[in-house]
Amino acid sequence: MRERVSPRLRRALVIAGVVFRFLLFFGGLGFALWFAFIHFPDAWNPFVPPRIEDKPNMVTGLKLRGLTGEYDICVSVVRASGTKYRRDAIPSKSEGCGMPQGLTLEQSRISYGGGIQLTCPATAALLMWERHVVAPAAEEHLGSEVVRIRHYGTYACRNVNHSESGRRSGHARGDAIDIAGFDLADGRKVSVLK
Incomplete structure (x- = not known):
């Protein structure tokens, strides 16, 4: 037989799930941006001045x-x-x-x-x-x-x-x-x- 979960516990689990997804998404996004900023080639980094010799690209x-x-x-x-x-x-x-x-x-x-x-x-x-x-x-x-x-x-x-x-x-x-x-x-x- 299945045990009933109280409404308070259910609400707490839903909130915890939302917070976990939020942290996972924005933590992953932050890591990706940090990684890109550190390891991005200068030709693709919009914060680095252009070099005339670099092949033109999207930035x-x-x-x-x-x-x-x-x-x-x-x-x-x-x-x-x-x-x-x-x-x-x-x-x-x-x-x-x-x-x-x-x-x-x-x-x-x-x-x-x-x-x-x-x-x-x-x-x-x-x-x-x-x-x-x-x-x-x-x-x-x-x-x-x-x-x-x-x-x-x-x-x-x-x-x-x-x-x-x-x-x-x-x-x-x-x-x-x-x-x-x-x-x-x-x-x-x-x-x-x-």
Whole structure:
């Protein structure tokens, strides 16, 4: 014959079960986060600055956005890539323009023909794009190395589409570059218009 469990004991057992599951779940979650934080590869750790040489992944965009407002950290990321640059502030009296903590790209693995003035995070993103998108795609699809990236410009205090009114372009903050095309090692020129 089955013994009856008192309602108080039953309630205590239910509460104990809920508390046990709660502790098990959050304890496991805490351990997993601790383990991930300690043993996570730097390329996947959102709290570690990006490396230009690391292959982009799900947290790369987050890491690049994290460089905004962290000028010295960002400059060290660009410096570690072997890129030659110059710290370059562009003050502006026009509202929405200027680049207080920018960089002028002097030499990268691929030539841009000069005139690259961007914010540091935009420079880091450009270098990652150059190394992990442009160079491999040119080799794979065109069978040649890119020796120059042609562009229409970077920093310019202007509105979107050069309109008289409206919002400022990303160029006004040094966050944009307009790519015109690519020159390949075998002499071919590739335009983004074709």
